[in-house]
Amino acid sequence: MKQSATTSCKSDYILFYHRVLIVMHGNLSKFPFTQFAMRVLPASILQKIVDALTHRMRSVHPRLFSNLERLEGATVLIEPCDLPHRFILTFGAGESSLEVAQGDSEDCDATIKGNLSALLDMLEGRIDGDKLFFSRELEISGDTAVVVALRNTLDREEICLLDDVTSLLGPFADPARRAIVLADAFAERIRAYLEERAQKANCACDSLREENEELKKKLATFEARGKRRKAS
Amino acid sequence: MRQASGKNVVVARSKLTLGPLFFNWPTEKRLDFYSRIADEAEVDVVYLGEVVCSKREVFFEEHLPKVAERLRKSGKEVVLSTLALVTSEREMKAISDRVENGFLIEANDVACLQALNGKPHVIGPFINVFNESARNVFVSNKAKRIVLPVEVPETSISILANTKKVETEVLVFGRQPLSVAMRCYHARANGLNKDGCRIVCGRDPDGLETDTMDGQPILTVNGTQTLSYGYGVLLNELHALKEMGVSHFRLSPQDVDMAAVAKVYRETLDKKIEADEGMAKLKKLTGKVPYINGFYYGREGLSWVEQKKSKTNNKISTRRKK
Amino acid sequence: MTVSYLELVCPAGTPAALRAAIDAGADTVYCGYRNCTNARNYPGLNFDQDELIEGVEYAHARGRKVLVAINTFPRAGDEKPWHKAVDEAAEAKADAIILADIGVLDYATRHQPHLRRHLSVQASAANAMSVSFYRDRFGVKRVVLPRVLSIEDVAALIEKTGMETEVFAFGSVGPMSEGRCFLSSYMTGLSPTSEGVCAPASHVAYKEEGGCMKSCLGCVTLNQFEKDEPAPYPTPCKGRYITHGEARYLFEEPIGLNAIDLLPQLKAAGVTALKIEGRQRSRAYVAEVVGTFRKALDALAMGSSKSFANDLKNVAEGGRETFGAYKKGWR
The missing domain is CATH 3.20.20.70 (Aldolase class I)
Known part of the structure; x- marks a missing residue:
């Protein structure tokens, strides 16, 4: 059963999950290792993460889901341009689910395409959907009404993905939240530290090279002296 | 629930009316037009007066009493129509003056109702009457006739016309008025603005054709007014409308032989000719402009629903690009 | 307060x-x-x-x-x-x-x-x-x-x-004079006055044609624009129309x-x-x-x-x- 697989790999998921979150929260392009991870991550494992997330969102925002379920039945293909995976959101007519899309030809009512950051900003109500529409950061095709309904429904809730995701960890939510925010900052600091070290290392190399040259010169001088001595 | 027909309503002979001229015709053309209407057109009521833009009023104002008199003498009821969108002091005063001069008034802006102060009047198609409650308020305010907005569908007409308390009029021929504005689009289309418009609307006696970016004729601009491109035609529906209790049938003046158009409608109403025959005759009078009737069927206003003998099989066509 | x-x-x-x-x-x-x-x-x-x-x-x-x-x-x-x-x-x-x-x-x-x-x-x-x-x-x-x-x-x-x-x-x-504008129902059959929806999203479509974007309301093309040009939400009064052979925002610009x-x-x-x-x-x-x-x-x-x-x-x-x-x- 799925359940046992989930339990056995739980710690891995959580670990990975944190990385995804850091990426979601921070700027994706800064973390090529996570992009790489998502590229190689099998859809089935990603699906489990998505399931855990939607399960959690369902208990944090019950109204969001009941509102989604009140809409007319529809499916939306969500295509973050900067991720290798696509998602299918099904809502309305009493149900709602988010699945990782498998295969190419998905028969959806509408498609939303855009950078992950734009999609997440819309989810969290930070960016006006209309504005995205006329500034064309999001590309919408298919049944526009479905997308408008979805956007309006998401906008009814104050969603903070970071809070929702960390709350998955129950009593560890607060420390985890702090850890993630810290991790975000920390990752930045590690990067800065490594850069600094690399620069220092470069400097060290340069001085070693200089020293080396110096030694070579000295050696050459000694050698020359020795030759001269032999000759005399 | 809804009553399908006004069987209990005693309908006198259906009246054919000529609506107010929306377009800005030169004075000579107007005088000719109305004398021909007086002499030849089988219409019972004629609505006179400017509805679209008060800047045009001055040109015909002086001839109005004479034209009205001529029409009255030939046995037609004359109604004075008023502006659809009133904003200035001058326009309000003009309305108050009209109300005072003894004509039956067609109110197209609620401002008129304030001026009428309970005098009998006609509610024009630019005042929204979409439901019974609204209709009843207007009736209690002494409306003797209500011209329904073009958007009102068959299902609503059948309810609204089903009354003895007020006469109901429906637009059955002519471009359908879709909006009024403060801005003059005719001026804009000529690179001008309203205050310096040079009355360019006078150049287009049937309105200015407006196409989509891919060349489909879609709208007609007439000064600050926007109309449909197609002529609204409810010739096939005349008998159904009569059944519902509609008493007055409005022909809106276009730049075609309106006396001949009136004859076709009169004969169809009087069952002297079948609707099919009427349609064939009408087509010959109206040139290339397509017909529309979508609003009546609760569909896209620009569409044409073909009336078939079997009622279940109405063929719907929505005009697409050429 | x-x-x-x-x-x-x-x-x-x-x-x-x-x-x-x-x-x-x-x-x-x-x-x-x-x-x-x-x-x-x-x-x-x-x-x-x-x-x-x-x-x-x-x-x-x-x-x-x-x-x-x-x-x-x-x-x-x-x-x-x-x-x-x-x-x-x-x-x-x-x-x-x-x-x-x-x-x-x-x-x-x-x-x-x-x-x-x-x-x-x-x-x-x-x-x-x-x-x-x-x-x-x-x-x-x-x-x-x-x-x-x-x-x-x-x-x-x-x-x-x-x-x-x-x-x-x-x-x-x-x-337009609001509450008396039938342009949207003229194109979609749904009335802003009765149904409360002007240019309903269900009737809006964006199409790509020959490198150009086209916005449509019902079967009416409201606008054509370059891919990067800002596009207004396609309501009839914000469309681009041709009069005298010239296309323009006849009613209102975006x-x-x-x-x-x-x-x-x-x-x-x-x-x-x-x-x-x-x-x-x-x-x-x-x-x-x-x-x-x-x-x-x-x-x-x-x-x-x-x-x-x-x-x-x-x-x-x-x-x-x-x-x-x-x-x-x-x-």
């Missing part, structure tokens, strides 16, 4: 937007029920009765007001939803209802006489005589003026009627109304309240626009004359702004 320079009336398409507007400094919010009784009947938007009651409690606890827009025109034989909306707004303790249809006004006057009545922009009352009619006949206390009047027209109307007025300060330009730099003039004209349009926009938009107007109004109350116009450029339609009809050259 202190008396404001001008009352700031803000849109709330959702409960979250209501809270956002109030938190950002709205004096008053307006919202509608989740059905055809209001002119922004978009899927997923608006309030049910429980949400409205909660919203009113949230506002009242902070000394703010809630108005309920019941501003469409009932279809014949189907007036019940509008009557129910009027009764429920009273029950939710809304501070006023915003009405357009004469039949609904009549119902409210008779059945909820103590519930304050405002006249919606959808009633298209653009002159002193119309406004007086609604005042005398239905005891209307405030009128939302159509977006077709100049500041001079507004001042004259207020002087003549002594009515409270609410004018549009930010949002769309709306070139441009937003922003009167933030006209506030002293509007105040001098005697205006009571400023209306921010946009119940269909996000709560992020609401917070941004309301916050900026709050700052501008507070600055004016303190006697400052700082301009705030540029602060809102990026949320305006098409990224451009105009004073609209307030300045006469617009016509």
